[in-house]
Amino acid sequence: MNEPIKIRATLAAGETTVRVLVPHVMESGNRKDPAGQLIPAHHITDLLVTHNGRTVLQADVGPSVSRDPLLAFRFKGGQAGDRIRVEWRDNRGGSGAGEAAILG
Numbered sequence: 001m002n003e004p005i006k007i008r009a010t011l012a013a014g015e016t017t018v019r020v021l022v023p024h025v026m027e028s029g030n031r032k033d034p035a036g037q038l039i040p041a042h043h044i045t046d047l048l049v050t051h052n053g054r055t056v057l058q059a060d061v062g063p064s065v066s067r068d069p070l071l072a073f074r075f076k077g078g079q080a081g082d083r084i085r086v087e088w089r090d091n092r093g094g095s096g097a098g099e100a101a102i103l104g
């Protein structure tokens with residue numbers, strides 16, 4: 001989880017398309033290791049995406065989401081050069097953030 005969040009935001013026809021790849025193990029707590037022991041749950045719980053400080057997406061995430069989740073969505077009102085910021089928190093107190101500019 002030391003890998004940075006990958007963010008790509010592009011503007012076309014007045015809509016900003018945002019694609020986010022969040023590196024995270026996303027363990028559900030239901031799998032077992034080779035020794036048969038349960039692997040403890042470790043998953044993202046909260047995800048926030050802002051555009052120039054304004055919330056454009058807020059999500060409650062859980063253990064059913066796959067490893068390294070990929071998220072894609074669109075919103076209106078972005079301009080080339082504006083900033084997109086992504087922040088996440090997990091069930092073990094971990095967190096991460098990343099930022100990128102909208103490409104025109």
